[in-house]
Amino acid sequence: MPTDDASRPRARVAPDAPRPSRRALTIAGVIALALAFVIVILGIAGRASQTGKIRSWTTAQAIPVVSLVTPTAEIADRMLVYPGTLQAYYSASIFARVPGYLHAWYTDIGAHVKTGQLLATIDTPELDAELIQAKANLATAVANRNLAEITANRWSGLLKEDAVSRQESDEKAGAFEATTAEVNAAQANVGRLQAMKAFARIVAPFNGVVTARRTDVGALINPGAGSTTTTELFDVAQVNPLRLYVNVPQADSAGIRPGITASLTVPEYPGQVFPAKLATTSESISATSGTVLVELQVDNSQGLLKVGDYAQVKFVVPPRPDIRQGGVLQVPSSALLFRKIGTQLALLGPGDRVRLARVTVGRDLGQTIEITSGLQPNDRVIDNPPDSIANGELVRVGGATPARKATGANAEG
Numbered sequence: 001m002p003t004d005d006a007s008r009p010r011a012r013v014a015p016d017a018p019r020p021s022r023r024a025l026t027i028a029g030v031i032a033l034a035l036a037f038v039i040v041i042l043g044i045a046g047r048a049s050q051t052g053k054i055r056s057w058t059t060a061q062a063i064p065v066v067s068l069v070t071p072t073a074e075i076a077d078r079m080l081v082y083p084g085t086l087q088a089y090y091s092a093s094i095f096a097r098v099p100g101y102l103h104a105w106y107t108d109i110g111a112h113v114k115t116g117q118l119l120a121t122i123d124t125p126e127l128d129a130e131l132i133q134a135k136a137n138l139a140t141a142v143a144n145r146n147l148a149e150i151t152a153n154r155w156s157g158l159l160k161e162d163a164v165s166r167q168e169s170d171e172k173a174g175a176f177e178a179t180t181a182e183v184n185a186a187q188a189n190v191g192r193l194q195a196m197k198a199f200a201r202i203v204a205p206f207n208g209v210v211t212a213r214r215t216d217v218g219a220l221i222n223p224g225a226g227s228t229t230t231t232e233l234f235d236v237a238q239v240n241p242l243r244l245y246v247n248v249p250q251a252d253s254a255g256i257r258p259g260i261t262a263s264l265t266v267p268e269y270p271g272q273v274f275p276a277k278l279a280t281t282s283e284s285i286s287a288t289s290g291t292v293l294v295e296l297q298v299d300n301s302q303g304l305l306k307v308g309d310y311a312q313v314k315f316v317v318p319p320r321p322d323i324r325q326g327g328v329l330q331v332p333s334s335a336l337l338f339r340k341i342g343t344q345l346a347l348l349g350p351g352d353r354v355r356l357a358r359v360t361v362g363r364d365l366g367q368t369i370e371i372t373s374g375l376q377p378n379d380r381v382i383d384n385p386p387d388s389i390a391n392g393e394l395v396r397v398g399g400a401t402p403a404r405k406a407t408g409a410n411a412e413g
Helices: 022-062 125-160 166-198 250-255
Strands: 065-070 078-094 100-105 118-123 201-203 208-213 234-249 261-265 274-281 291-298 310-317 329-332 336-339 342-348 354-358 360-364 368-373 381-383 396-402
Touching: 065 342, 078 208, 078 250, 078 291, 100 125, 125 166, 234 250, 234 274, 234 310, 250 291, 250 310, 250 360
Parallel strands: 065 396
Antiparallel strands: 065 381, 078 234, 078 310, 100 118, 118 201, 208 234, 234 291, 261 274, 261 310, 274 291, 329 368, 336 342, 342 354, 342 381, 360 368
């Protein structure tokens, strides 16, 4: 059914919203622009700050970090370690004095012998024949002397009766004296050959050990020593006590003197220490090695040590007077700088700046070095300095440590 438009309900129309004014829009734009500007400024400032921090960090990292060591003046006793060789107190090579053939030997290597103990005997047929002939010559000389004595006495009696001339009597007396001299010569020859015959018995010259036997039964024996045709029969060595020889460098020779203690170790007895007594030194420096030969004596009553043993010898040496007075300082060998102008140390100066000091090096003690001049006890020494370190260079200190003690095989232990 048609309805009238007038009878339909009408929609409600909202009133028009108020539009922002031009001034408000301008203010909003200014605020937005200011906020954007502030954000940009803050970003630039943050980036600049970060860049500065990176630059500062990079600069700081470019400064070398060093560690310091303190020079020390070692006043305690030092232990010096050097190689040595054990030798027999007495050692003899036994040669024959007479020719012949070896009849028998009675001791072999390792045998402990006493003075005069029989080692071997030699058959001497030629010497025996010479001795028999010499005895016969002696008997002939004695007979001739006896006859000459009787004749001289008889002619002396006839001279008293004027039965013979004095000349004839003197001739008979002279013949007696000549035959007497012949007897003495024959006796001396027999004694010589008998003494030579005694050398057919090879005996030990002293108490010791047979260290070598270089002959055997039936071997041809030639007398003498040093010839290409002669060979030593035995080697005998006295092994208690033993001599110990050590070559000590010239730098340490002043401390090696009678009264210091020493000990040694040998490879076959690891961990076992044998005492030694310093006997004497050569009192001279070898021109070839620059060392002093030192002789020690080692008790070997237990028979553990052997002739020819290699040994590590330790000396307990008191410090030199100049060290006691602080005249010699020690620094680690790693602190040294070797430059064209000489040996230097890098010292830490005022403002953490490097100061290079030229020094004079003394003894090399292994891990430490003695500095005899150019260094003061209160100097701060840079350990392990870079090779490129320069005078006046800025460094950062990482920490200070005392100088290390040396433990070298040929230095302090």
